Amino acid sequence: MPAKGYIEVNELYCKACELCVADCPHDVLALDMTRLTPKGYHPAYMVDPGACTGCQICAVVCPDAAITVYRYARQKVEA
Numbered sequence: 001m002p003a004k005g006y007i008e009v010n011e012l013y014c015k016a017c018e019l020c021v022a023d024c025p026h027d028v029l030a031l032d033m034t035r036l037t038p039k040g041y042h043p044a045y046m047v048d049p050g051a052c053t054g055c056q057i058c059a060v061v062c063p064d065a066a067i068t069v070y071r072y073a074r075q076k077v078e079a
């Protein structure tokens with residue numbers, strides 16, 4: 001299934017609690033162990049962006065309101 005959405009993580013707010021990682025129904029998210037936020041946490045990121053449906057569960061469960069979800073607009077394809 002093609003991606004229907006994507007997310008952005010505000011790294012000033014993310015504290016690496018992993019709630020979004022655990023609750024994403026499509027295993028889109030992981031903590032980026034190669035990077036640190038300004039506060040010293042490994043931030044959440046999209047490890048499998050093609051699987052995101054834009055369901056917003058990650059944004060709802062994030063206790064720090066660090067996630068913004070975007071959904072792709074439908075476009076008519078001319079035949």
Ligand code: SF4
Pocket residue numbers: 005006007023024025026027028029051052053054055056057058059069
């Ligand atoms: S919007 Fe849904 S599918 Fe996309 S990363 Fe968040 S929980 Fe996962």
Ligand code: SF4
Pocket residue numbers: 009013014015016017018019020021043044061062063064065066067
């Ligand atoms: S739920 Fe929020 S604070 Fe926790 S890892 Fe995900 S983005 Fe970061």
